[in-house]
Amino acid sequence: MNQSTPDPEGLPPASATSPAPAPEPAGTSSGPPTPQEIAPAPAEGPSAAGSPAAGEPAAVESAAVEPAGVESAGVVDEPVAAAEEPAREEGRAAAEEPAAGVEERAVGAEAAPAEPEPPVGVPAPGSAPAGDPWAPGASEATDAMATPAYGIPVVLPVANAGWQHGENPPVAAEAPVRVVDPAAAAVGNASLFGVGYLLLGRKRLALLAGVITLALVVVHVAAVRALWLEIVIVLWWVAMIAHGWRLARGSGSGAAARRQRVIALATAVPVLLAVGFLRFDAAGIEGDSVAARDGGDCGQAVAAVDRLWFGHRVANAPLTVRGEDTVRACGRLDAASAQLRTALTGDTNALENGFTGLTRALAELPGYERVVDRALDGFLSALPTKDACDTSDLTEWLRERGTKGNALDRANEVLPRVAPAAFVQCGDDLMSASSFTEARDRYQELLDQYPNHELAPKAKDGVQKATWAIELANVRALLASPSADKPKYCDAPAPYSAAAPYGAQSPNRAWVAGTNEHTKRLPGDWLVSDVANATLVICAGAVAHGSVKETCTYLFSGTFSGEKDVSFHRIAIPVRAFEVKTGRLVAETTLEIDGESCPAVVNYTTFNRLDTGPDSDMYVTASEGDVHGAFNSLINP
Helix, strand or coil: CCCCCCCCCCCCCECCCCCCCCCCCCCCCCCCCCHHHHCCCCCCCCCCCCCCCCCCHHHHHHHCCCCCCECCCCCCCHHHHHHHHHHHHHHHHHHHHHHHHHHHHHCCCCCCCCCCCCCCCCCCCCCCCCCCCCCCCCCCCCCCEECCCCCCCEECCCCCHHHCCCCCCCCCCCCCCCCCCHHHHHHHHCCCCCHHHHHCCCHHHHHHHHHHHHHHHHHHHHCCCCHHHHHHHHHHHHHHHHHHHHHCCCCCCHHHHHHHHHHHHHHHHHHHHHHHHHHHHHHHHHHHHHHHHHCCCHHHHHHHHCCCCHHHHHHCHHHHHHHHHHHHHHHHHHHHHHHHHHHCCCCHHHHHHHHHHHHHHHHHCCCCHHHHHHHHHHHHHCCCCCCHHHHHHHHHHHHHHCCCCCHHHHHHHHHHHHHHHHHHHHHHHHHHCCCHHHHHHHHHHHHHHCCCCCCHHHHHHHHHHHHHHHHHHHHHHHHHCCCCCCCHHHCCCCCCCCCCCCCCCCCCCEEEECCCCCHHHCCHHHECCCHHHCCEEEEECCCEEEEEEEEEEEEECCCCCEEEEEEEEEEEEEEEEEECCCCCEEEEEEEEECCECCCCCCCCCCECCECCCCCCEEECECCHHHHHHHHHHHHCC
16 A cells, blocks of 8 residues: 655655666766665664565565655555554654755755764665675665664655755855845935945944044035035035945835835935025025125125024035125225225325225225215215315315226216315315415315306405415514514515505505604504505614704803803604505605704703713704604605
8 A cells, every 4th residue: 555744845745656766886976975875784684574685675675665755666565564654653753854954954044954863773874884785886776765674764864955966065145134225325325424324234434424524514614615625525425325325235115114214314304404494594694695785785784694603604615705705895895984984074094095995895896886886975975074174175185086997986076066165165264264375275276176167256356365365464474573673574575465555545554663752653544553454664764863953052051161052953764665565665765854943941961960061963852743744755645
């Protein structure tokens, strides 16, 4: 009767009529020994009932037992089969153990199991006795079964069954590799912190990536805030993403991939959103600053830049550099504007500094033209200033500056509106302050620059008045120095063209230098106390004896008593008369004042009672009429 045992691996049983494999010739095997080659020879001596005697191969063939799962083609007597039933169960159990070992190797176990020891009484493979028909190559009908001495078939384990028929020996399996979703690795690296590398288990690579990222950011923020370094950082970011994708093996799916992607997105998205928001916000701040600058308001531009902070510097360092450039440029323009404000006090040096600053800004700071215009407008709108002389100084500097071919040249457009009135008003103010020379210069500037202006006649009148004031001041100075009795004027007269011409009126009022008792007796309407009201300047010299009017003899008594002749002289006063208007000498003569002579008694002075009589020369006694008559020829020619 046929029997079959189920295969432990679930394979279908082999056919009961399958022929036994033909054995290879002895000594020609190229692989490991087969079960047939290592099957032991039957034990010598008595055997169990029904066992074939030694040297009977036909009986052996009929008694051979197929491996587990293979039906036997031989017919066995029922008693024998019954007696062998327990032994068969043990043989099946022994056959299942090596099958398990084979299965363990098939699924890639790390180390192949040790080859099992053969059952008791079964020789080791290759150790069959000489002349044994079961030895390798000794029989053509070999099998994986062996019948021990006790007559129970045993299935031997087959070692390295996977490569017994000339196959290559198995290679030790590689260590398990972590499978990471490529998208998760790439997105994780997009955070620039190497999160993708951490997902891949590359901790050192993640640390290195973080250090490089930190170094690039620090250098970019602190030292090289240039666009080229920002491009380098972007390329580094792209390289990290691509490298993370490349390192990821397989394509993750299922819950593990979703978890990896969530982790990657949780790190990358906040970083990218933060950088994007900061760059967007910085761009808006820069836009506000540029709009304020284009509107000419540097204060608002700087206020906008002040809203930038360290985060903006990290996210967009080149933009913060432009912001700092705006602050510096506005600082320069503010300094120039401050100089212009100082110039409104009449400081032409500050005006020059202010215009120099604005000129350089136009040349070196493109985009700040409106700021320059606003600064210039602020200065020009403040003209004229409260002080006309300050205004005239500023307008005169602007006129001398001329045109330079830039936006500041339009300052000259304000001159015709401001300068003429400033010149006249300044001249009037200087006249009041007795600064006659400066006043005349202001009036003359208007006449030179704007001869057809409506204020030109007033300027002409101002020039004339200033000139008169200058002349009068000069005449006064000459009459006062070194003294009123002997002034410089008498030797170096100067004109005062505002005075009336000599002879145009009567009397010709005179200012008398070198006064004496006789000039003081002139009529009040003939004399003036201020040369500004005089027509004539009379320089009177010392009084001397003039011509003799009469000589008389007088008797005197004393130490030397007797008679003495006394000559009475007219009073002689040398004078020089100058026309005040021109300083021209109109008369140089000696005036003689007549008077009474030879009085009945003359008075004289004696010394120590030594009386020698009166002086032989004495002055006539002049009356006011006599004095007036002597000067009348000068006062009323």
